[in-house]
Amino acid sequence: MGIGTPQTAKAVVYRGGDGGIQVETITVQPPGPGEVMIKVGACGVCHSDLSVTNGTLSLPTPIVLGHEGAGVVVQVGEGVTDVAVGDHVISSFVYTCGQCRQCVTGRSNLCEVGNAWPASLVGGHSRTFDAAGERLNVMSSCGVMAEYATLALGSVVKITPDVPLDRCALIGCGVMTGWGAACNTAKVTPGSVCVVFGAGGVGLSTIHGCAMSGAAMIIAVDIMDSKLEMAKVFGATHTLNSKEVDNVVSALRKLTGGGADYAFECVGYGEIIAQAFGCLRSGGEAIVVGVASAKDMTSVRSSAFALQEKVLRGSYYGSARVRHDFPRLLSLYQSGQLKLDQLITQRYTIDEAPQAFDDLAQGRNARGVIVFS
Numbered sequence: 001m002g003i004g005t006p007q008t009a010k011a012v013v014y015r016g017g018d019g020g021i022q023v024e025t026i027t028v029q030p031p032g033p034g035e036v037m038i039k040v041g042a043c044g045v046c047h048s049d050l051s052v053t054n055g056t057l058s059l060p061t062p063i064v065l066g067h068e069g070a071g072v073v074v075q076v077g078e079g080v081t082d083v084a085v086g087d088h089v090i091s092s093f094v095y096t097c098g099q100c101r102q103c104v105t106g107r108s109n110l111c112e113v114g115n116a117w118p119a120s121l122v123g124g125h126s127r128t129f130d131a132a133g134e135r136l137n138v139m140s141s142c143g144v145m146a147e148y149a150t151l152a153l154g155s156v157v158k159i160t161p162d163v164p165l166d167r168c169a170l171i172g173c174g175v176m177t178g179w180g181a182a183c184n185t186a187k188v189t190p191g192s193v194c195v196v197f198g199a200g201g202v203g204l205s206t207i208h209g210c211a212m213s214g215a216a217m218i219i220a221v222d223i224m225d226s227k228l229e230m231a232k233v234f235g236a237t238h239t240l241n242s243k244e245v246d247n248v249v250s251a252l253r254k255l256t257g258g259g260a261d262y263a264f265e266c267v268g269y270g271e272i273i274a275q276a277f278g279c280l281r282s283g284g285e286a287i288v289v290g291v292a293s294a295k296d297m298t299s300v301r302s303s304a305f306a307l308q309e310k311v312l313r314g315s316y317y318g319s320a321r322v323r324h325d326f327p328r329l330l331s332l333y334q335s336g337q338l339k340l341d342q343l344i345t346q347r348y349t350i351d352e353a354p355q356a357f358d359d360l361a362q363g364r365n366a367r368g369v370i371v372f373s
Contacts, residue, residue, distance in 0.1 A: 004030030004037065004075040011128075011146030012353045012370075013136065014053050016061035021053060023353055026064065026136060028148040029127040031077035037127075037150045038089060041165030044068035045145075045348075045356045045368040046173050047200060048291065052139060053357070056268070056293045059119045063137040064128055066145025067093035068173035070165040073156075080153055088165070089156040090172045092322045093140035095122050096154050109317040114154065117141055122152050147350070147372050157326045163333065166347065166369050167340040170201075171329050173317075174367060175340070178205025178266065180318015180325065181289045183213055186262050190214030193256050195279055196236070198266035199227035201343065201367040202289060204234045206264045208339060211235025212332075215262075219255060221248065224363050233342055252279040259284060266290050270298030273312075277301075282308040287315050343367045 011026045031037050043066045051057040052065060069091040073083050083089060095114030097103055102110040113122060119137040120126055127150035128136040128143055136143070141155050159168060178201070182188050194210040196203050199222040210218045211234065219238045220231035228239035238255060245251040252275075253259050259281030265273045268290030276286040277300045304310045318325070332338035345365035348356040356368045 006030060007037070007148040009147035010350050011143070012065045012350065013130070014061055014063055014065055021065065021354060021357055023351055025131055026146065027129045028146070028150055029129070030075050031080075031127070031150050032125065033078040034080060034153050035077040035121070035127070035150055036073050036080060036083060036089075036153060036156060037075040037148060038071035038156070039074045039148055040069050040071040040144050040146060040372055042070055042169040042372065043145045043370045044169050044172070044174060044201070045360050045370060047202070047360065048173070049139070049145070050357060050360055051291065057291065058294070059139060060137050062130065063119060063139055064143035064146055065139050067091060067140040067142040068169055069142065069144030069149070070159075070168035070172065071144070071149070074148070082153060083156065083158050088159050088161045088168070090159055090168050090326055091142045091144045091151060092155050092157055093142055093173060094317055094320075094322070095141050095152055096322065098154070106321065107319070108322070109320045114141065121150075122154065145353070145370060157322050159326060159330055163330050166344060166371050167333065168330065169369060170340055170343055170367060171326050174201035175205045175329060175338075175343070176320050176322070176325060177289060177318045178202040179209035179329065180320050181264055181287055181315040182206050182209030184319035184325070185313070185315035186264070186285055186287050188213035188215055188262055191216045192261040193217040195219045195221060195252055195256070195260040195263040195276065196266060197221045197264065197272050197276055198290060199224075199231040200266065200363070203264070203266035204231060204343060204366055206266055206289065207231055207236050208234040210262070212337065217256065219252065219260070221252070227363065230366050234339060248275050249278040256281070261285070262287065264289055268292040268296075270296045273298040274300055277304070277310065277312055280310050282310070285311040285313065287313055289315050344369050347371050
């Protein structure tokens, strides 16, 4: 344990079962070697947080939620030299060790060390305890839906201090995941035809990435007209309410004049993965971005691989190299190219977290953000 000062903080905690989330007072212990404590400025309310509470993502409870955060360093542990007190940082929900095979070959989003610890700091350490002194797990080695959080240095990225923290927080998951799927994973080419299934926070960022890449046609597919209207703000040229057509794949193939070059599944359902693959033209790529339940399955036509050279691939965290991509995205925002302001539909206090989760579940927001004082 570190030698700094423990902090009392409000946090959003899920204790399992059907009880939903609670706002609790917790204690955050100071950072140990190679760790930092941050005062969280803002945390996005992401669908992955909701997925923990509904069982889609199976993580041990009780757990402090939150993985899309930004804040200011207030304490540093022994041996930390890369960041200092006062630095602004964004949390990364994938810890990067910089030494495993994935990291050294440029695929740090798949870090073998970081992905082995989904609910604690790397090595199984915990710095977070409830009012009774019992250990709390932390989502994705972060647990940043709290006023304070202690994280490993490999889970934070130093950023410029002149962008508001509520905008910075969005980079930590939704924007990186969606924009990266289009620009890093698929590498969408100018003039191409893209279809994006799901117009939530990740889907909107995928649409935006396709638009910034010069796609000529971008079709947003969703079941809510309000989300489809929002998709136009981020670059969708066409929209399709999938509830209003008998056959989604046929409708998309007709609309695209034979099929899409790229199709992105940003929902997390096997049925929609099959639709994304089915709406491709020969040589097209379907990219799976949404996180499905471990029991969820998909089925596609096998002959399409050999006879049509279709590609089905995954995109985890937008194929991010966070120390390169986070500053890059903030530069794009500062130059007016990346839409972050428009992505925030509603801001909440931490005491309003239950409402934020309900709004997320009901599809009311592009992105809700909890802002801390």
